[in-house]
Amino acid sequence: MAGKDDKSRGEFLAESEDILEDLGQHLTRMDEMTESGEVDPDVVNAIFRGVHSLKGLSGMFGFEGISQLSHQLESLLDALRLGKLPISHEMTSVIFAALDRLKILSEDISRGGAERSDYADISSMIEDALSKGHGLDSKDLTDEIEIDAQILKVLTEYEEHRLRENVKAKHSILLVKARFDLASFDKDLTSLNDRLKVMGEIISTLPTTGTGPEAGIEFNILVGTKESVEKFISELSGPDVVVSVIKYKAVQKKAEPESKTVRSLSRTIRVDISRLDRIMNIVGELVLSKNVITRLSKDLRAVQGFQGLAIDLYKASRGLERKLSELQEGVIEARMVPVGQIFTRLSQAVRKYSSEVGKDIRMEMFGEDTELDKLVIEEISDPLMHLIRNAIDHGIEPPEERARRGKPPRGKIRLDAYPKGNRVAISVEDDGGGIDPERVWRKAVEKGLAEPSETLTRREMLDLIFLPGFSTKEEVSEVSGRGVGMDVVKRNVAKLSGIIDIDTEIGRGTNITITLPITLAIIKGLMVESGGEKFAMPLSAVSETLMLEPEKVNSVERREVITLRGETLPLLRLDEVFRFPKKEDQEFIYVVVAGLAERRIGFVVDRLLGQQEVVIKSLGEKLKDLPGIAGATELGDNEVVLVLDLESLINESTKKRQMR
């Protein structure tokens, strides 16, 4: 929402400094009270509120580190204030450590830089502490005390917990009704609160409209106290203050269940991925149902006399939306496994192959903790193996050649996984001979895969290695004999809606990066319109969208292109692909830049309609091979929209080019 310009940085820093200062003081008090064994819940709650504010603030200002760390710390404090975790010195020292790190992170920012400092150690301390927590007491309070349900409704989760704690300790629960003049109620209430705090705990302060002729303002203050009720009433009651007692109901004690169990210590279960798939499908269907409800609530709002109902429906749909996205995240999370699982398998294979081909290779691995959908991981392991075999086979030179080039005799392959926005990138990098684009081109011409008369850019030459039947190595080696071909890699990566990028330098090495969506189950779709029809494009394959004047389109070899940051981007007009009538006199054209595997293309559409979550459904047997269409999806209003198959569209357009 706010940029990281100097002004907003300054505002953020000023306030976070105040918050951190307050937090430090409160925490010192909490620590002292831990010593004496009686911790004032107000102090814990004040610390929670401070961390909560800091988290909201840093999130809004886009400071990721502080936002993440304070988010975790907030969870810990929430557990402490709600009694899910006992307050101890151990806890306060974790919080002290976290506060220190938050200060360091904000110092990073104030020095004008990014949040450089690491906080992974503190994060795991907090996670450890949190794992010791237990659930919340959810007994119905109205079973235990005779309290007005209206009052219970206004309590926050925390206030409700405090009331429970007071009930559990058998403290007297009092309702103090105070009426004040509108002009001075803040002073009057503060002084009343000060007196109340000496005698007990203020659980909630609920303002209500005053009744009677001199309509002031009334407060219903819920108090828990150990003191005798008589003392309380006699000290407080007056013309404007009425104290009433909330009575306990007679309860029948139930026998505590025996806690001797033979439960297992393990906290993991194994689940067949197809079960998770099924749940994911249901979530997908629910997302569609939710879209219907949201749509209905909008329609209903326009109907005279139904506004109230429309708001209710809207609230319900918002609630549903939030819970659904939590459910979806939960299922996706359950499907996630660390990339490290395949890294280990790959490194074993590397050891075996490198000794087979007589090359000494060191394997480096980074980002093993990065998580991906189990299915995506399984699907990507073969392409990765291909890339690594290629690096061993064609990339890393034999030891004597390395020596001649002044490189260490031992070759290096580096596997790296890291999150990249809502995708994950996995790169395979070698310090071998690199790929010579000219040589690739000559080879392709020899094999009849490229026209000798054509002039290609460096990138286009490199792209030729993805054509079926391409291999630059003269002799077929043992390893290549197992079907290593970049076309296979490309096909598999494209199947996962991934993008593949080559970066190479002759004599220095090659880096091939595969960028993948985190999960395939539910996709975000970019909704576009062409020739009056709506289409969905998988957002994970879209890198950007552009709005251009039609004059910016050039023609190269009878093909429409635009220049994007110095590189030529071929265009494909969707209306031409599907033979829709062409829209004339457009002031602007919209270009969706999408890439699958090594090839990027700009799709020209009439309009961009926004993003939406879509579940791809197959078109059934009869229509399953429709070119350019991956499937269909249903939008909230029973509208069926086709999902474009970017891979086949891009391939189709590439083929056309080769035929010319």
Add this chain to the structure above:
Amino acid sequence: MSYSVLIVEDSRAMRGLIRATVEQMPGFSTFEAANGFDALKNLPARKYDLIITDINMPDINGLELISFVKGHPDYKDIPLIIVSTERSDEDMERGLKLGASGYIIKPFKGNELQELVKEVLG
């Protein structure tokens, strides 16, 4: 059309962000309250078209404020938007039950809040 919006939020910087976002929309003017107390004192000052409130505030919190506004004959028609984080999920739902019209979760984008404001004001 002109609208007066009361922003109740104990964080100064957050108040500033919300104010800037709301005032980007033509016809909107904003008034600020640093906590629930402040809001109670500000309510009689003018006719507000919308209240945007945080939940976690000392003394009088967001839920107590919503309950007061919705129970008051002069204010009960003022729509309220809750601004909070996913941590206060439970409390947010309680807020909607008490009569708030919508909510938005921090961190949010400026246009999301603007959309919500427009939607709530119908």
